[in-house]
Amino acid sequence: MLGQTCWGTMLTKEVLPLYDKEMDYLLCDTEKDAEEFMVVGKMGIVRDDEAVNGEPVPGRPVVEPGTVLFAEVLGRTLSGRPLLSTRRFFRRIAWHRVRQIKQLNEPIEVKITEWNTGGLLTRIEGLRGFLPKNELMGRVNSFTDLKENVGRRIYVLITRMDESNNDLILSEKAAWEMLHLREGTLLEGTVRKIYPYGAQIRIGETNRSGLLHISKITRHQITSAGDLLAVDEKVKVLVVKSMFPDKISLSIADLESEPGLFTSNKEKVFFEAEEMARKYRQKLRAMSTTHKLEPLPTDALPFNDEGKLYSNWKWFKFEGL
Numbered sequence: 001m002l003g004q005t006c007w008g009t010m011l012t013k014e015v016l017p018l019y020d021k022e023m024d025y026l027l028c029d030t031e032k033d034a035e036e037f038m039v040v041g042k043m044g045i046v047r048d049d050e051a052v053n054g055e056p057v058p059g060r061p062v063v064e065p066g067t068v069l070f071a072e073v074l075g076r077t078l079s080g081r082p083l084l085s086t087r088r089f090f091r092r093i094a095w096h097r098v099r100q101i102k103q104l105n106e107p108i109e110v111k112i113t114e115w116n117t118g119g120l121l122t123r124i125e126g127l128r129g130f131l132p133k134n135e136l137m138g139r140v141n142s143f144t145d146l147k148e149n150v151g152r153r154i155y156v157l158i159t160r161m162d163e164s165n166n167d168l169i170l171s172e173k174a175a176w177e178m179l180h181l182r183e184g185t186l187l188e189g190t191v192r193k194i195y196p197y198g199a200q201i202r203i204g205e206t207n208r209s210g211l212l213h214i215s216k217i218t219r220h221q222i223t224s225a226g227d228l229l230a231v232d233e234k235v236k237v238l239v240v241k242s243m244f245p246d247k248i249s250l251s252i253a254d255l256e257s258e259p260g261l262f263t264s265n266k267e268k269v270f271f272e273a274e275e276m277a278r279k280y281r282q283k284l285r286a287m288s289t290t291h292k293l294e295p296l297p298t299d300a301l302p303f304n305d306e307g308k309l310y311s312n313w314k315w316f317k318f319e320g321l
Contacts, residue, residue, distance in 0.1 A: 070090075188203075
C-alpha cells in the first residue's frame with residue numbers, strides 16, 4: 001500500500017504557542033481548572049509541572065515523538081524542507097478569535113495581570129491587551145491606584161486592534177456604558193443638583209451623572225423639579241433615549257404605572273420600578289428590528305477550508321512510501 005509523507009523543520013522557539021509570558025494563560029491544570037478550559041472552542045495546553053519547571057532534563061526532547069502539533073508553514077529551509085511554526089499558528093487563531101469578539105461588540109470580563117505608568121495590562125485569548133488609565137471608571141491619582149487594580153476582574157470593551165503592530169486597546173468606560181446605559185436599564189442614583197429644567201442624578205457610586213429632565217420626572221404637569229425632588233435624595237431612574245449624542249437621559253415618568261403617581265406616592269413608583277422597567281424593555285424589543293452582524297474581515301482565518309487553515313501546501317514535497 002502506498003502513502004505519502006513529508007518532512008518539515010520546526011525551531012525550538014516555534015514549538016510553544018505564543019510567548020513565555022503567555023503560557024500561564026493557556027496552561028490547564030486538570031486538577032484545578034479543567035472545568036474552565038475543557039469547553040468547546042477553548043484553546044489550551046494540559047499543564048505538566050515537570051515540563052514547565054524550567055529545570056533542564058538531559059537528553060529529553062522538547063516534543064516527544066508521536067506528538068501531534070498544529071502548525072503554520074512559514075517558508076522553506078535552505079535544504080528545501082518546509083519551515084513550520086506552532087506559535088505562529090496559535091497566534092493567528094488567537095487574533096481571529098479577538099476579531100470575532102470585537103465584531104460582536106459585547107463587553108467581556110478580564111483579569112488585570114500587570115500595570116505600568118500608562119495603564120493596566122491583561123490577556124485575551126493569550127494576547128496582551130492594554131487598558132489606558134483614562135479609560136478606567138475610577139480616577140487614578142497615583143501609581144499606587146494603578147497597582148491596586150492587579151488581580152481585579154473587570155468588564156472591558158475592545159475599542160481598537162492592530163494585529164500588525166500587536167496592539168489590543170481596551171476600555172472599561174465603554175464597557176460600563178454598554179452594560180449600564182442601554183435604553184431600558186433601571187438604575188439607582190442620588191440627586192446631586194436641582195435646575196429649573198430638571199435634576200442631575202449621580203449614578204450609583206460612580207462619578208457618572210445623567211439628566212432627569214423636568215418632563216421626565218412625572219407624567220403630571222409640574223412647574224419645578226424642586227417640588228418633587230431634593231438634593232441627596234435616593235431615586236430609581238430608567239435610562240431612556242437621549243436627544244443628544246453621548247448624553248445620559250433618565251426618566252421616572254416611564255416607571256409610573258399610572259400618570260402622575262410620583263406626585264402622590266413615590267414609594268409605590270420605586271416598588272414597581274423593576275416590573276415597569278421590564279415592560280419598557282419588552283416594548284423596545286417589539287419595536288426593534290433584527291440586528292445583523294457585519295461580515296468578518298477578509299483576512300479572517302478560512303475555517304471552512306482546513307487545508308488553507310493549517311498550511312501553505314505549495315511548500316510541501318510529498319514522497320511515496
